[in-house]
Amino acid sequence: MKATDLVGSAARNTLRSKLRTTLTVLALFIGAFTLTLTTAVGAGVTDYVTKQVASLGADDVFIVTRTAGDTTEGPRAYDPKTSSASSATGGPALPGAGQSDPMTEADLEKLAGISGIFRVDPVQAVAVDFVQYNGGGQFELSVNPTSSITRADLLAGAQLSESSGTRELVLPADYVDALGFADAQDAVGAVVPLGITDVLGARHQVDGTVVGISQESLLPSGGGANPAMVSALAEAQSAGIDTGPARYPLAVAYFDPALSSAQVSDLQESVAAAGFGVQTIQDQLGVIKTVIDGIIGVLNAFAIVALVAAAFGIVNTLLMSVQERTREIGLMKAMGMRAGKIFALFSLEAAFIGFLGSLIGVAAAVLAGSALNAALSAGPLSSLPGLNILLFEPGAIMGIMLLIMAIAFISGTLPASRAARKNPIDSLRYE
Amino acid sequence: MTSPLVIDARNISKSYGKGSSTFHALKDVTLQVAPGESVAIVGKSGSGKSTLMHIIALLDTPDSGSLSFNGRDALALPPKKASELRNKEFGFVFQQFFLTPETSVMDNVTLPLKIAGVSPRARRERALAVLRQFELEDKAASNANDLSGGQKQRVVISRALINEPTVIFADEPTGNLDSATGAIVEDTLFQLNRDRGITLVIVTHDEDLAARCDRQVFIRDGVVVPSGAGVAAA
Numbered sequence A: 001m002k003a004t005d006l007v008g009s010a011a012r013n014t015l016r017s018k019l020r021t022t023l024t025v026l027a028l029f030i031g032a033f034t035l036t037l038t039t040a041v042g043a044g045v046t047d048y049v050t051k052q053v054a055s056l057g058a059d060d061v062f063i064v065t066r067t068a069g070d071t072t073e074g075p076r077a078y079d080p081k082t083s084s085a086s087s088a089t090g091g092p093a094l095p096g097a098g099q100s101d102p103m104t105e106a107d108l109e110k111l112a113g114i115s116g117i118f119r120v121d122p123v124q125a126v127a128v129d130f131v132q133y134n135g136g137g138q139f140e141l142s143v144n145p146t147s148s149i150t151r152a153d154l155l156a157g158a159q160l161s162e163s164s165g166t167r168e169l170v171l172p173a174d175y176v177d178a179l180g181f182a183d184a185q186d187a188v189g190a191v192v193p194l195g196i197t198d199v200l201g202a203r204h205q206v207d208g209t210v211v212g213i214s215q216e217s218l219l220p221s222g223g224g225a226n227p228a229m230v231s232a233l234a235e236a237q238s239a240g241i242d243t244g245p246a247r248y249p250l251a252v253a254y255f256d257p258a259l260s261s262a263q264v265s266d267l268q269e270s271v272a273a274a275g276f277g278v279q280t281i282q283d284q285l286g287v288i289k290t291v292i293d294g295i296i297g298v299l300n301a302f303a304i305v306a307l308v309a310a311a312f313g314i315v316n317t318l319l320m321s322v323q324e325r326t327r328e329i330g331l332m333k334a335m336g337m338r339a340g341k342i343f344a345l346f347s348l349e350a351a352f353i354g355f356l357g358s359l360i361g362v363a364a365a366v367l368a369g370s371a372l373n374a375a376l377s378a379g380p381l382s383s384l385p386g387l388n389i390l391l392f393e394p395g396a397i398m399g400i401m402l403l404i405m406a407i408a409f410i411s412g413t414l415p416a417s418r419a420a421r422k423n424p425i426d427s428l429r430y431e
Numbered sequence B: 001m002t003s004p005l006v007i008d009a010r011n012i013s014k015s016y017g018k019g020s021s022t023f024h025a026l027k028d029v030t031l032q033v034a035p036g037e038s039v040a041i042v043g044k045s046g047s048g049k050s051t052l053m054h055i056i057a058l059l060d061t062p063d064s065g066s067l068s069f070n071g072r073d074a075l076a077l078p079p080k081k082a083s084e085l086r087n088k089e090f091g092f093v094f095q096q097f098f099l100t101p102e103t104s105v106m107d108n109v110t111l112p113l114k115i116a117g118v119s120p121r122a123r124r125e126r127a128l129a130v131l132r133q134f135e136l137e138d139k140a141a142s143n144a145n146d147l148s149g150g151q152k153q154r155v156v157i158s159r160a161l162i163n164e165p166t167v168i169f170a171d172e173p174t175g176n177l178d179s180a181t182g183a184i185v186e187d188t189l190f191q192l193n194r195d196r197g198i199t200l201v202i203v204t205h206d207e208d209l210a211a212r213c214d215r216q217v218f219i220r221d222g223v224v225v226p227s228g229a230g231v232a233a234a
């Protein structure tokens, strides 16, 4: 028998007992449907997070904090040179950088002394009250002091310049309308005042130039400011008073961007060994990813359970089919069909059932998922442009179909070998 | 010397079961069939007719004895060659129809060619030619289940003929049919024997059918007996 005839016969045989095939296919359908959706969610979210990380750039920085609790036994003795007031209301921080003890100048020196660290920039915490444009309404704005080391996902304009002496700002997209700009492009170049209250309670305004409008994302929205802007704000905030040893919620440490990832983690360890909390930007996002991967893993486990159940369904269906078609098998053997071809025929029937189940399941999942995607993007997830919660990758879909066909094929081998071993005479005598 | 025997089976024995429950279905049976001959294997139910036919058609193996087909030792053939031989040289008509349900007459008839690896196009042409012969051309697309008994048997004979066999083995070809349709089937078989020289080995307990064959071999309790006296079922 030719291979094409084998495949054709297998397909036709499966369609002969429609109800039985339908029920078996249904079990596979559920598995395929679930697996496709969960994989798509995994891919969608991972893709989004990866893009966010990529947009952050900054492969050559650590976000460094003072590890809380690296104290000796009991309360620490106060030393005006190094001690700083702990406060739970630290300045704005990058995601994942939790509240911790502020860093002092001594800490910065120690950090800069670690070999491999090129430069250390303390991050000043500034608490901006509001932003305003052209005498319009005043809106609260949190300014991310580390924004200039990362690249924002821009709707319009340009990135912040770290070295520029001009005071630059990047505003989130939802401020465009609120502040009364026609569109994002219109906002670029505008000079806006930021309101800030100094430590004595006096109010000040610091002007900044809007250089870019950022898209909203999973990462903290809020405005970005370049070092020139941040230090102007910090100066206004301190009201020219020496408020004791300088304190920074965190510092940015630069290293050689050419380091390999192994070298980076070595460096990261030596910084951590010096008593700092240290994270790369990827680390901070890794936490999010780990949680997502965990959820996807659980969902995939459900899909696999469904597929295992479906595999037993296939074994059962085909065993019944082999029994029912004993005489047909005997006849084919009598007419010169070899055992190997009989085995192939029944295995292919199983694979065909797998093909049907996976095809229908995957197609239904893609249709349902695309509709869901559109609905979610327009509704609950509209605040996260660029996020397609379900991302169907052709490779993944092919992989799922192949996996299910393989499961079906393997399930088919037991009934198929039983069919192949049938003695033609016993089969012909079978009633 | 004349052309070798198509089938030369000597001292064939076959038993079922082991120990005290051993049942000797065939005992030292010798059967020779010349090319173009029609031979009837006659005997009561359970006498071993089908068992003998299965052995000489290479569907079953004897416990002892020798068997050759066209002068070649058939028992020494590797399974692949034996399958090929059945596929190319033999046509089978079994006690039951053995048509595959939910499958078209065309597909049923072309099964031996499909197994042989003949292209779909050639299969179709061949099948239509054979079905035309049996006035079943218009039934080619019908479900094999939906035919009358006589039509089914003609489909079965079409299937046995499609590979242009040298021998047709027929086990009770008329057993399932009323006498009128049975007669048509018989006529067809003997016509093939006469016109194309196809060798016929027919298993039957019908004395009239047996009488139409060139030669009758009588079997009683697994042994070939010289004459039909009291052997054929009444």
Ligand SMILES: Nc1ncnc2c1ncn2[C@@H]1O[C@H](COP(=O)(O)OP(=O)(O)OP(=O)(O)O)[C@@H](O)[C@H]1O
Binding pocket: B016, B017, B023, B025, B043, B044, B045, B046, B047, B048, B049, B050, B051, B052, B205
């Ligand atoms: N697989 C088997 N196991 C045990 N006994 C068997 C087996 N196959 C056949 N027999 C026995 O062998 C004997 C011959 O069987 P066979 O089918 O050859 O009879 P038959 O002459 O063709 O009868 P019928 O005319 O009823 O078809 C019977 O008694 C049957 O019970």
Ligand SMILES: [Mg+2]
Binding pocket: B049, B050, B051, B095, B171
């Ligand atoms: Mg019989």
